[in-house]
Every structure is written in C-alpha cells, then in structure tokens.
Amino acid sequence: VVLRDRLLAAVVACFKRHGAAAIDTPVLELREMLVGRYGEGAKLIYELQDQGGELLALRYDLTVPFARYLAMNKITHMKRYHVAKVYRRDNPATTRGRYREFYQCDFDIAGQFDPMIPDAECLKIVHEILSDLQLGDFLIKVNHRQILNGVFAVCGIPESKFITTCSSVDKLDKMPWEEVRSEMVGEKGLSPEAADRIGEYVQLHGGLDLIERLLQDPKLSQNKLAKEGLGDMKLLFEYLTLFGITGKVSFDLSLARGLDYYTGVIYEAVLLQQENDHVEEPVSVGSVAGGGRYDGLVGMFDPKGRKVPCVGVSIGIERIFSILEQRVEASGEKVRTTETQVLVATPHKHLIAARLKLISELWDAGIKAEMLYKKDPKLLKQLQYCEDTGIPLAAIVGEQELADGVVKLRDVTTREEVDIPREKLVDEIRRRLEP
Amino acid sequence: VVLRDRLLAAVVACFKRHGAAAIDTPVLELREMLVGRYGEGAKLIYELQDQGGELLALRYDLTVPFARYLAMNKITHMKRYHVAKVYRRDNPATTRGRYREFYQCDFDIAGQFDPMIPDAECLKIVHEILSDLQLGDFLIKVNHRQILNGVFAVCGIPESKFITTCSSVDKLDKMPWEEVRSEMVGEKGLSPEAADRIGEYVQLHGGLDLIERLLQDPKLSQNKLAKEGLGDMKLLFEYLTLFGITGKVSFDLSLARGLDYYTGVIYEAVLLQQENDHVEEPVSVGSVAGGGRYDGLVGMFDPKGRKVPCVGVSIGIERIFSILEQRVEASGEKVRTTETQVLVATPHKHLIAARLKLISELWDAGIKAEMLYKKDPKLLKQLQYCEDTGIPLAAIVGEQELADGVVKLRDVTTREEVDIPREKLVDEIRRRLEP
Missing domain, CATH: 3.40.50.800 (Anticodon-binding domain)
Structure with missing residues (x-):
C-alpha cells in the first residue's frame, strides 16, 4: 500500500500539474451502459444479482463511465483525471501486475479544440510520468487509426474487414510478421497479395522523415483517410518537437490497439530492456501506458447523439507497481509501513x-x-x-x-x-x- | 471531490500521526464471510451474480473484512487504518450524507494489550479529528457493554433478552424514555417494574463522579459484569484525563450501539447544535463517529477460533462532508476544482x-x-x-x-x-x- 500510494501520488501530481480536475463516478454502473462497449472484453464484466431495482454491473474501465458522465450531464468540455479501481472476471497473473481488482489512472481531455494540441499534451504527460518514476528507458509508439484504415484501403481490403485486420496487426508486438500474415490469409480471408502489401507498410517506423515519405507515397497520398491522418501526425510531431520529447516517440505503423472506439491518434508506451536491471529474470510487463482519441464514444450515450471529441491516456499503474515492487525486493530495501517519528x-x-x-x-x-x-x-x-x-x-x-x-x-x-x-x-x- | 479529498487527507493525517499502517482489502468478499455478521443489515448487502466461480458480495463495512484479514493471515497484533468505499442497498438520503456507495474511514488496534490504553487512544483520535475539522462543539458519549448487561441483570432481565433490550435502549437518542419504556413492556415483554428499574439507570450520564457513584451502588457493585465494566470505565477516564479530553466526553448509560459484535467500551460522537451555524435550517446529521471494542469477531473467522481482541473507530466522513458542503454553499465560497497556478x-x-x-x-x-x-x-x-x-x-x-x-x-x-x-x-x- 505504501509503495502504491507513492506511485499514485506521483501520477496524480502530474495530472494536477496539467490542470485536470478530479471526478469520481460510482463503481456500480447500469448493466446496459457497459454492454457492447468492450468487444471481446464483455465476458469479463462482473454483474450484480437482480435483487430488485436496477440491473447493475461493476465498472470495467474508467473511459466508458466518463463518456456516460459527460453525456448525462451534457458537458461539452472538460479536462479530468480519475484514479480508481476497476473490475474484470479474468485469470489473475499477479507477477505481471494483472488482477481482478486493479487501479486505473486516467487523464482525458474532452471538447472541440484545435487539432493535435490536446493529443500532444497526453503524450507529454506519458513522457513526464515515465521520466519522473525513473523506470529506465522507454519508447512511446504512436499511430493513427485513419492512417491504418488508409493503408488497408490502398492495399485493397474491403472496409468490412478493417476492424478484423486491425486486430491482426495489433499482434505484431508479440508475433513475427510471418505469423500475422498467415493469420490474415488463413483466418481473416485476405488475399496473399493484399497481406503482403499491408506488410510493407505496417513494418515501418520512424519520425517526421517517415511521415514526409508517406505523404509522398504515390498510393497513400491519393487516399483521403491516409492523407488526413498523416497531416495530423505531422502536426503532432511538430508539437512534440516543441515539447522536446520526440527522442522517445516513434511513429509505428504496427501499433493498432484493440479497442474499437478509437478514431484518431493512438499510442502506447513500452519499457525497453534495462541493462542494469536488478531483476534476475526480466519479466515481460507489456505496455505501461496507452490511449488515444475517441471522438464517437460520448455520442453513443447521448439520446440525441451529440458528439464530444475526446482524447485520453491511461497509466498502467499495476504493471509499473509490479516492476517497482520487484526492484525494491531485489534491492533489499525495507519499506516502512508507518511514518511514526x-x-x-x-x-x-x-x-x-x-x-x-x-x-x-x-x-x-x-x-x-x-x-x-x-x-x-x-x-x-x-x-x-x-x-x-x-x-x-x-x-x-x-x-x-x-x-x-x-x-x-x-x-x-x-x-x-x-x-x-x-x-x-x-x-x-x-x-x-x-x- | 476537492472538498472530500481535503477532508479525507485530514483524517488520514491523524491516523498516520498515531502510527497506523494502511491496508487495503478487496471490495469483493466471499458472500459467506458477510452473511450473519450484520444482524438486520444483512438485507442491504449487494450480491454478485453467479457467473461461475465463487459467490461474491460487495463489502458492507470495513470492520468485518479487517477481522477476516487478521484471521486469514494469522496476524495477532496490528494498528491499521483503511479509507475506502462500502456498499449498501439502502434508500439514499443525500442531504443527510447517506448514499449507497460511501466512504468509511476506520482506525483499529488489534492485539492483546493492557486494558484501556488502546481504547483511550481511539477516543483521543475522535477528539483530534473533530477538533481539527472545526465542526463546532461536539460530545463523545461513552458506555460499556458489560455495564449495560450488568444493569439488565440487576434489573431482573433474563440473559436471553439482553440483546433485544439493548436495541430498545439504543433508541433513547431519538425517542423519549416513555416511548422506549412502552416498547420494552409491549413489544419486548419486559415487566413494567423491570423497565422502570432500567429507566433509573439508562437515563444517567456524567463523568468520573458517576462512575464512582455506580461503583458504590448496592446492586451494581454486587454484579460481576457491571463491576468489571465500571472498573474499565474508571481506568479509561483516568487516561482521558491525562489526554486532557474529558471536557468533551460523557459517560452515558443510554448509549447502546446497534451492532451485536461489541464486547466492551462503546462510543459515539455527536455534533452539538451550533449557535453561529451558517445553515438556515439546521439538518440533523446524527452521529459523526463511533466505535468500540469487539474482542470476539476475529475468532469467528479463525478455523480454530483463536481470538484477537480489537478496538476501533469509524469516522462518519459522509455526514461530516454534507455539513461542510452546506457550510461552503451557504458562505458563497467558490471551491476551485483545479490547482492550476x-x-x-x-x-x-x-x-x-x-x-x-x-x-x-x-x-x-x-x-x-x-x-x-x-x-x-x-x-x-x-x-x-x-x-x-x-x-x-x-x-x-x-x-x-x-x-x-x-x-x-x-x-x-x-x-x-x-x-x-x-x-x-x-x-x-x-x-x-x-x-
């Protein structure tokens, strides 16, 4: 608890530094609000017994409750953070920081604003928190849903297969391209030629130079979605240059992120293997932060479908905690549980x-x-x-x-x-x- | 959230000042752990659907999970605090600070120690917190379950009726004696003479002088339970005198507290009507803190019935919050939701x-x-x-x-x-x- 409190305090300090207000939504949500928001995650939702009254469930994340809150209260702009527990009926894997009850630390900016300014701030926040916590070297991968969709379009994938293709691409951080390719051709039914064309794009990563190159790409530059996405990405990188953080940001076309609700920029931070790690067997902890733009979600909760564009980031506090805990254990440092003087x-x-x-x-x-x-x-x-x-x-x-x-x-x-x-x-x- | 955070910070600062460690137990408990612990409260427990796996329920308070935690981990002594939300399927009354999801702030001392030292510290904590928060004048009522049982015994009540008589006495803060008396005689089946004898005792309140008088009482002084309880109470008041807080503590024989699990000293703090209250219509907020000794609860969770004596206090943060909120509203003070400089x-x-x-x-x-x-x-x-x-x-x-x-x-x-x-x-x- 002491260690986790310290960690949460550092994260909250950063969120406050960026002018966010705290909100608190209930742990119990109406079941119907959660159903159909999480794709495959739905089967992990904890449902309450029908004891008379409303049908309830435990919140699964903090993003859907936030979108519901904005719609219900007709709020059109807000910068908020929320640090709270969420619940999933999952198989725990505590060494990797996966539990059934765990903290999420979310920062989101809702509102109609000029492009990429809030998006750049979210990436700055990830950079600040991972630097503050001294977790070692890290990399923030960035991509854009419209660029991915543009790539799929110019590779001849029908629009109906964008989402399923996206979920194959998402596996590139855990599987080699060859396996992803055979999933695309075998399970997803893409033609081998289309898959190969996708492969040429999604294995690319770089910075402003890559963005410029793709803007000159004869096929992509003809595609409206890709052009818009690349335009956003160029502006984003200009802002990140002003923030001085491009050294740790990589435009990575293999990043897809599972959740359906993203509509624009997406990002994910990973820790890089540490040379001087105190841990004897390095444990893979996956990504330690992630997020993106979701301009359609609030509208789904509004009876009139009014949209509120949003962009946000979630800090993977439990994974970071399990790393810090292992380090403290390895160092033999004794953490006091009280503060008695x-x-x-x-x-x-x-x-x-x-x-x-x-x-x-x-x-x-x-x-x-x-x-x-x-x-x-x-x-x-x-x-x-x-x-x-x-x-x-x-x-x-x-x-x-x-x-x-x-x-x-x-x-x-x-x-x-x-x-x-x-x-x-x-x-x-x-x-x-x-x- | 800002106001509640400030309040919680003040309470936690006090708990830490007294050397307590934070623990965190899950919001989900096995249903069987909660059943049968709360008397009439049981019908307010939120139960989860059987989705395969264990039968779960949301925690109803923080005391039972603490006792379960001590027994499960075979911990024989511990000073801990826990600030977290609990859940009750109740009718909310938000103006009086009653919700279905609400914070509890508990401080407990578990372990076999010399009499009344931890008990006195719990009362000191209540005194410190209510003074720090500047809520106005308050009174901490103290009583002892064994004194009550002794009183019932010398008034000729059979032991089988102690608990039900106790719950009638508990109503004396909301009803005049006449009504409580008629409940005792009518519903609970006590003889009018026995009820009158009880009435002579439970309307008494005072300090060390009253304890001394009762120790000389010809009937009570013959009763083992009462004598032990009065001995405890005398020692407690000696310690409270050293703490300099007897001015706000009243030995009150009408205090009974509903929960079955108390075994010794019990207490409850109430705010006194404020002259200079900013609120136009003063709202009754009931007690703002309460607790007592429960030496039997941990043993119920231990397979071998090993007992761990405990004493604790719970700060009624939601009620205090609703008072502070009303004051802030009445004063027209604008509470900033962010800290941007x-x-x-x-x-x-x-x-x-x-x-x-x-x-x-x-x-x-x-x-x-x-x-x-x-x-x-x-x-x-x-x-x-x-x-x-x-x-x-x-x-x-x-x-x-x-x-x-x-x-x-x-x-x-x-x-x-x-x-x-x-x-x-x-x-x-x-x-x-x-x-």
Missing part, C-alpha cells in the same frame, strides 16, 4: 501517566508518535520496537527527567542520547526529521 | 509554438500550468478563462517579449503586469504562490 518510552515502572501526557502533547503538536500498549514495558522492548518498525527517535521520560523538566531524546540508529528541555522537544524532533 | 497566454496570432515551448518549460519545472487548446485564442478569452477557473497568474509571451527574453507575468486579480526575465520566471511564480 518518535516512540514515547519510559525506563522503569509506574510511568504510564507520564507517557500518556507526553504522547498527547506530541500528537497535539502534529508529531507522529507511538507508545507500546503496556502499562510497564521494558525499555529494551521499547527500543527493539523502534528498530523493528524503523522509528528513528525515542523520547524517554523517567523520574529523573520528569524532575529536571527534560526528555531524553535517543537517536535509534546511533544510540546517542541528549536531554532536551521539554518545551523544546517538538522543535528538536522537527529539526531532526524534517528537511 | 498559471495560464500560458499569447497576445496575438501565430504564437502557438511560443506557448507550447513555455508551458513545457513550466511543466518540467513542476509548475501547474494550462493553456487554451486553440491555435490563436484571443487574449481576452484567455484572461476570462483565468477568472472563471480561479487561475491566479497569466504568463504572456508576444513577439516583443520573445525578442526581449522576458515573459509578462500578470496578476489576474490586480491586473498588474511585470516583465520577468525568462530564466527567473519559475522562481517568481513560486515566490508569489508558495507560502
């Missing part, structure tokens, strides 16, 4: 009153303090507790200290002890512990 | 590149910054956005500023503008906004 202790019997009075003063001054819940604990036990739980200071009061109006402040690591006048104790603790 | 603006066209470069520098320096998602927004629109959303500063770059290597920093409220050398901008923003 000082243990209030007594060196001999019959001093419970003195301990209660002193700890009460410390709490009231905002100091994080504990004491053992025993009337007459041994001093050794009290100091042992400090070492076991990582409490850095012990404030010791015995008869002598009470008589002298002082408290013996002990540094648990160095074992140094100094008598501090009681009225200066709080300041001294702060001085030692607060940077 | 500066809007990056341009005074004329063709400066999108300048804006993107500057905002990127600010983000990278940790400044919370926004810009409008338009290529060429009007300056007036940009300043209007600051006023609408409460952004205190605007950083304006035009051709002149670019040429001079400065940024015009505008205070949105005073409309004062100063040219700041670009390399000093971040420091200047921090100087103005950070205390």
Whole structure:
C-alpha cells in the first residue's frame, strides 16, 4: 500500500500539474451502459444479482463511465483525471501486475479544440510520468487509426474487414510478421497479395522523415483517410518537437490497439530492456501506458447523439507497481509501513501517566508518535520496537527527567542520547526529521 | 471531490500521526464471510451474480473484512487504518450524507494489550479529528457493554433478552424514555417494574463522579459484569484525563450501539447544535463517529477460533462532508476544482509554438500550468478563462517579449503586469504562490 500510494501520488501530481480536475463516478454502473462497449472484453464484466431495482454491473474501465458522465450531464468540455479501481472476471497473473481488482489512472481531455494540441499534451504527460518514476528507458509508439484504415484501403481490403485486420496487426508486438500474415490469409480471408502489401507498410517506423515519405507515397497520398491522418501526425510531431520529447516517440505503423472506439491518434508506451536491471529474470510487463482519441464514444450515450471529441491516456499503474515492487525486493530495501517519528518510552515502572501526557502533547503538536500498549514495558522492548518498525527517535521520560523538566531524546540508529528541555522537544524532533 | 479529498487527507493525517499502517482489502468478499455478521443489515448487502466461480458480495463495512484479514493471515497484533468505499442497498438520503456507495474511514488496534490504553487512544483520535475539522462543539458519549448487561441483570432481565433490550435502549437518542419504556413492556415483554428499574439507570450520564457513584451502588457493585465494566470505565477516564479530553466526553448509560459484535467500551460522537451555524435550517446529521471494542469477531473467522481482541473507530466522513458542503454553499465560497497556478497566454496570432515551448518549460519545472487548446485564442478569452477557473497568474509571451527574453507575468486579480526575465520566471511564480 505504501509503495502504491507513492506511485499514485506521483501520477496524480502530474495530472494536477496539467490542470485536470478530479471526478469520481460510482463503481456500480447500469448493466446496459457497459454492454457492447468492450468487444471481446464483455465476458469479463462482473454483474450484480437482480435483487430488485436496477440491473447493475461493476465498472470495467474508467473511459466508458466518463463518456456516460459527460453525456448525462451534457458537458461539452472538460479536462479530468480519475484514479480508481476497476473490475474484470479474468485469470489473475499477479507477477505481471494483472488482477481482478486493479487501479486505473486516467487523464482525458474532452471538447472541440484545435487539432493535435490536446493529443500532444497526453503524450507529454506519458513522457513526464515515465521520466519522473525513473523506470529506465522507454519508447512511446504512436499511430493513427485513419492512417491504418488508409493503408488497408490502398492495399485493397474491403472496409468490412478493417476492424478484423486491425486486430491482426495489433499482434505484431508479440508475433513475427510471418505469423500475422498467415493469420490474415488463413483466418481473416485476405488475399496473399493484399497481406503482403499491408506488410510493407505496417513494418515501418520512424519520425517526421517517415511521415514526409508517406505523404509522398504515390498510393497513400491519393487516399483521403491516409492523407488526413498523416497531416495530423505531422502536426503532432511538430508539437512534440516543441515539447522536446520526440527522442522517445516513434511513429509505428504496427501499433493498432484493440479497442474499437478509437478514431484518431493512438499510442502506447513500452519499457525497453534495462541493462542494469536488478531483476534476475526480466519479466515481460507489456505496455505501461496507452490511449488515444475517441471522438464517437460520448455520442453513443447521448439520446440525441451529440458528439464530444475526446482524447485520453491511461497509466498502467499495476504493471509499473509490479516492476517497482520487484526492484525494491531485489534491492533489499525495507519499506516502512508507518511514518511514526518518535516512540514515547519510559525506563522503569509506574510511568504510564507520564507517557500518556507526553504522547498527547506530541500528537497535539502534529508529531507522529507511538507508545507500546503496556502499562510497564521494558525499555529494551521499547527500543527493539523502534528498530523493528524503523522509528528513528525515542523520547524517554523517567523520574529523573520528569524532575529536571527534560526528555531524553535517543537517536535509534546511533544510540546517542541528549536531554532536551521539554518545551523544546517538538522543535528538536522537527529539526531532526524534517528537511 | 476537492472538498472530500481535503477532508479525507485530514483524517488520514491523524491516523498516520498515531502510527497506523494502511491496508487495503478487496471490495469483493466471499458472500459467506458477510452473511450473519450484520444482524438486520444483512438485507442491504449487494450480491454478485453467479457467473461461475465463487459467490461474491460487495463489502458492507470495513470492520468485518479487517477481522477476516487478521484471521486469514494469522496476524495477532496490528494498528491499521483503511479509507475506502462500502456498499449498501439502502434508500439514499443525500442531504443527510447517506448514499449507497460511501466512504468509511476506520482506525483499529488489534492485539492483546493492557486494558484501556488502546481504547483511550481511539477516543483521543475522535477528539483530534473533530477538533481539527472545526465542526463546532461536539460530545463523545461513552458506555460499556458489560455495564449495560450488568444493569439488565440487576434489573431482573433474563440473559436471553439482553440483546433485544439493548436495541430498545439504543433508541433513547431519538425517542423519549416513555416511548422506549412502552416498547420494552409491549413489544419486548419486559415487566413494567423491570423497565422502570432500567429507566433509573439508562437515563444517567456524567463523568468520573458517576462512575464512582455506580461503583458504590448496592446492586451494581454486587454484579460481576457491571463491576468489571465500571472498573474499565474508571481506568479509561483516568487516561482521558491525562489526554486532557474529558471536557468533551460523557459517560452515558443510554448509549447502546446497534451492532451485536461489541464486547466492551462503546462510543459515539455527536455534533452539538451550533449557535453561529451558517445553515438556515439546521439538518440533523446524527452521529459523526463511533466505535468500540469487539474482542470476539476475529475468532469467528479463525478455523480454530483463536481470538484477537480489537478496538476501533469509524469516522462518519459522509455526514461530516454534507455539513461542510452546506457550510461552503451557504458562505458563497467558490471551491476551485483545479490547482492550476498559471495560464500560458499569447497576445496575438501565430504564437502557438511560443506557448507550447513555455508551458513545457513550466511543466518540467513542476509548475501547474494550462493553456487554451486553440491555435490563436484571443487574449481576452484567455484572461476570462483565468477568472472563471480561479487561475491566479497569466504568463504572456508576444513577439516583443520573445525578442526581449522576458515573459509578462500578470496578476489576474490586480491586473498588474511585470516583465520577468525568462530564466527567473519559475522562481517568481513560486515566490508569489508558495507560502
């Protein structure tokens, strides 16, 4: 929890830095709102029993509830973040950070704006978060649904097969092209020639140079979808250059992303294999962030079909968490589960009153303090507790200290002890512990 | 969300000050774990559909999952807090802060310790939180299940009727004694004489003086349960005196608390009617915190019945939130939903590149910054956005500023503008906004 809280705090700090407001939608959604939004994911939705009243289900992600929220409240523009748990009836794979209940951290910009400005900001956010967390080298792959559709069109694929072809292309990060090709020809029924033509495009990746080259491509430049998509992509890369982040962004035509609702720019961040990784067997953790533009989703929830263009990003916090956790374990670093600054202790019997009075003063001054819940604990036990739980200071009061109006402040690591006048104790603790 | 986040942060800060570790249990519990733990509450449990696999339900509170967690992991002592949502199939009453999905904020101390030390700390926590939040005057009522049982015994109530009599007594905060008495005699079948004898006790409230008086009471002092309970209560008040909080604590024999699982000290905090309340029609919000000792619950989840004594407190965050929300509304104070410190603006066209470069520098320096998602927004629109959303500063770059290597920093409220050398901008923003 401590580690996850730190991680979430870093992500939320970035979202706030970009001016997003927090919203909170309920974990329970009307079942009908979720049905038919997730393609193959639908079978993983947790449904509630019909106990009278509405038919409910647990949210599956944060994007559909956000779109529903915008439509229901007739909101036409909003920049929001949402950090919350979602639920999937899946087989957990905890080492890779896959659970049935897990956090999603989403940032989305809804509204009709000038092209690529919000899209570029989403990529900047991914870049900031992955840099802040010091996860090592990473790469943000970017593509555009219209470019993919344009490629399919010029390769002679009928429009009815765009989505299914897209899902084959999406497997290129896990399979070699040859296997993807045979799936296209075998299962999806594309002609071998069409598949080969697609193969020439979807194995390309690069930067502004590749965009320029494709804009000159004799076939693609004739296709309206591809031309628009490439135009967007060029503008996006101009903005990313101003943000200074193109070094870690790759225009990658093999990126397709599974969800049906994307309509424009799509992206996915992956961690690159680390040379100096502390982990003995590197575990594949897949992508650590992803998102894209979905201009049609809000309209599906609006009775009049009013559209609100949206673009967003989701940070794969559980995967990042499992990496950080493995690193911390490998490093042997002990993560404290509490933040206690000082243990209030007594060196001999019959001093419970003195301990209660002193700890009460410390709490009231905002100091994080504990004491053992025993009337007459041994001093050794009290100091042992400090070492076991990582409490850095012990404030010791015995008869002598009470008589002298002082408290013996002990540094648990160095074992140094100094008598501090009681009225200066709080300041001294702060001085030692607060940077 | 902003207001609730502030409130939760204050509560969590107090829990951490007392050395508690955070734990997180799943929202989904096995249905059988919840059944039979909540008395009449059971019908409000949300159950999940049987989709294959385990029969699940949504958690109803955080105490039962905590007890289950301790038993499952064989933990014999722990101080933890848990802030999370719980679910009840209830009729919402939002003005009084009652929802189907709502936050609970629990702090519990589990373990075999010397009497009343952890119990006193729970009361100190309630006192600290209600003082910190400046909710106005409050009173913490304290009682003891064993004292109540002792009272029932000496009044001639058979043990089989203790629990049902307890639930009648529990209504004394909403009903006059006469009505409670007639429920006892009519519905619960107590003799009128027994009810009258109970009435003499349960209408008493006071402090150490009352405890002393009852310890001398000819009948109660002969009853083992009552004597033990009064002994606990005396020790508790001694500790509370050392904490300096007895002024707001009342030993109140009418406090019974509904849940069956309490075994010792019980308590409940109520807000007292405020003279200077901003609210026109004061809304009854009931208790704002409550808890007690439950020494038997963990044992119910342990296959060998091993007991782990526990005492805890739950802060009624939703009720407190509804009070704060009403106050904020009544005061006309505008709560900002974002924390943006500066809007990056341009005074004329063709400066999108300048804006993107500057905002990127600010983000990278940790400044919370926004810009409008338009290529060429009007300056007036940009300043209007600051006023609408409460952004205190605007950083304006035009051709002149670019040429001079400065940024015009505008205070949105005073409309004062100063040219700041670009390399000093971040420091200047921090100087103005950070205390």
